[in-house]
Amino acid sequence: xxxxxxxxxxxxxxxxxxxxxxxxxxxxxxxxxxxxxxxxxxxxxxxxxxxxxxxxxxxxxxxxxxxxxxxxxxxxxxxxxxxxxxxxxxxxxxxxxxxxxxxxxxxxxxxxxxxxxxxxxxxxxxxxxxxxxxxxxxxxxxxxxxxxxxxxxxxxxxxxxxxxxxxxxxxxxxxxxxxxxxxxxxxxxxxxxxxxxxxxxxxxxxxxxxxxxxxxxxxxxxxxxxxxxxxx
Amino acid sequence: xxxxxxxxxxxxxxxxxxxxxxxxxxxxxxxxxxxxxxxxxxxxxxxxxxxxxxxxxxxxxxxxxxxxxxxxxxxxxxxxxxxxxxxxxxxxxxxxxxxxxxxxxxxxxxxxxxxxxxxxxxxxxxxxxxxxxxxxxxxxxxxxxxxxxxxxxxxxxxxxxxxxxxxxxxxxxxxxxxxxxxxxxxxxxxxxxxxxxxxxxxxxxxxxxxxxxxxxxxxxxxxxxxxxxxxxxxxxxxxxxxxxxxxxxxxxxxxxxxxxxxxxxxxxxx
Numbered sequence: 348x349x350x351x352x353x354x355x356x357x358x359x360x361x362x363x364x365x366x367x368x369x370x371x372x373x374x375x376x377x378x379x380x381x382x383x384x385x386x387x388x389x390x391x392x393x394x395x396x397x398x399x400x401x402x403x404x405x406x407x408x409x410x411x412x413x414x415x416x417x418x419x420x421x422x423x424x425x426x427x428x429x430x431x432x433x434x435x436x437x438x439x440x441x442x443x444x445x446x447x448x449x450x451x452x453x454x455x456x457x458x459x460x461x462x463x464x465x466x467x468x469x470x471x472x473x474x475x476x477x478x479x480x481x482x483x484x485x486x487x488x489x490x491x492x493x494x495x496x497x498x499x500x501x502x503x504x505x506x507x508x509x510x511x512x513x514x515x516x517x518x519x520x521x522x523x524x525x526x527x528x529x530x531x532x533x534x535x536x537x538x539x540x541x542x543x544x545x546x547x548x549x550x551x552x553x554x555x556x557x558x559x560x561x562x563x564x565x566x567x568x569x570x571x572x573x574x575x576x577x578x579x
Numbered sequence: 580x581x582x583x584x585x586x587x588x589x590x591x592x593x594x595x596x597x598x599x600x601x602x603x604x605x606x607x608x609x610x611x612x613x614x615x616x617x618x619x620x621x622x623x624x625x626x627x628x629x630x631x632x633x634x635x636x637x638x639x640x641x642x643x644x645x646x647x648x649x650x651x652x653x654x655x656x657x658x659x660x661x662x663x664x665x666x667x668x669x670x671x672x673x674x675x676x677x678x679x680x681x682x683x684x685x686x687x688x689x690x691x692x693x694x695x696x697x698x699x700x701x702x703x704x705x706x707x708x709x710x711x712x713x714x715x716x717x718x719x720x721x722x723x724x725x726x727x728x729x730x731x732x733x734x735x736x737x738x739x740x741x742x743x744x745x746x747x748x749x750x751x752x753x754x755x756x757x758x759x760x761x762x763x764x765x766x767x768x769x770x771x772x773x774x775x776x777x778x779x780x781x782x783x784x785x786x787x788x789x790x791x792x793x794x795x796x797x798x799x800x801x802x803x804x805x806x807x808x809x810x811x812x813x814x815x816x817x818x819x820x821x822x823x824x825x826x827x828x829x830x831x832x833x834x835x836x837x838x839x840x841x842x843x844x845x846x847x848x849x
Contacts, residue, residue, distance in 0.1 A: 396690070397848070399845060428685055429688065432592075444584045445584065445688070
């Protein structure tokens with residue numbers, strides 16, 4: 348599991364994360380929800396070490412996240428982070444060299460599944476296809492933890508469905524943990540196991556799908572209840 | 580293997596631009612050289628005509644022509660090389676700077692790969708050095724081409740022997756373009772590493788502390804330039820200048836590399 352213990356992140360005097368403690372359970376799909384600017388992306392980047400935290404600690408399977416165990420996590424940023432001037436195939440070849448655990452065969456199967464044109468440069472792909480490529484890169488690393496930052500942003504309905512289908516498919520490895528940030532809560536209804544609500548850099552509430560169901564509520568209903576129905 | 584992949588990807592990116600720069604270096608150098616050699620040939624023919632003797636007799640009275648007597652009399656061919664060299668310095672810096680500030684965020688991927696982050700620094704450095712080692716090769720290639728072309732332009736009996744070797748040993752201006760001895764090659768490489776490290780401090784500090792980092796980086800870069808020029812205005816013997824320059828380069832190189840290492844490992848934020 349991934350644990351954030353009393354994590355604080357400041358940019359100058361501005362506090363982005365304020366003494367945040369979260370546990371992402373192994374094998375679950377956890378959704379980090381909140382409005383824009385509440386610290387969702389900073390949380391993800393902090394886990395990846397892309398943003399150094401001001402206080403606290405971040406553990407993965409009980410160890411501090413470092414250069415030595417960072418390959419346990421695959422990070423799908425909300426912006427393209429690959430070689431946009433190179434083809435899908437070339438990017439997959441580079442990934443095979445970069446990531447020790449990269450499964451090229453799985454990547455090829457996913458490319459076929461998503462019907463991605465391998466010979467096209469990334470900059471020539473549609474937004475939907477680029478998102479599909481991103482998820483291929485993420486899942487083909489076979490990392491036990493996959494962080495997805497705003498994966499639904501800018502995607503059309505069909506691309507979102509394809510994305511969600513991938514999260515329910517055989518392409519996932521056993522016990523894989525997914526952490527998704529989004530503010531599009533309807534999208535996560537069918538996939539989320541746990542929900543963490545952030546507000547102004549603090550954890551407002553955490554609950555599981557089971558807890559919501561036990562109260563006879565969907566995740567969206569539960570969130571409406573928490574927010575008083577006004578803000579979501 | 581991954582380290583070489585980092586290098587390979589960057590080389591592939593800049594390869595077309597590098598080829599263009601090298602083509603300019605060769606075309607510019609040879610263009611000016613042919614023009615200078617042709618002018619010299621015209622002067623020889625005119626001199627022969629004015630002397631009232633045959634060309635054969637006149638050629639016996641004049642000194643042998645070396646590359647130095649052509650190129651060092653008008654340094655335009657070398658000026659082209661200097662401008663190409665400056666362009667390559669900017670290219671190398673751009674390569675590093677763009678990784679952090681460009682539209683593509685490949686740096687996310689680079690920082691997410693298992694293993695030391697310092698590889699990103701060293702791979703860029705290797706590319707930067709490769710650019711310049713190749714550049715030195717292009718300048719030398721230009722000298723070889725010139726030593727070949729000059730035989731078609733000037734009468735063979737007045738062309739000195741060992742043109743390239745003699746030019747490297749005796750040119751006044753070539754040392755401003757490329758290192759002409761083992762010692763100066765070593766110093767040049769150390770100086771390039773130092774320059775790259777200083778720029779890295781600027782870039783990485785900026786990425787760590789934003790506006791204050793940028794200001795700090797500017798001050799750091801500026802102060803190294805000021806100290807370097809100050810040291811070179813001191814009234815010292817040549818051997819002392821060499822020692823001072825080596826000491827300065829090694830000190831700044833070590834400090835800048837260590838600082839870059841610290842920033843890259845602990846402080847950068849994207």
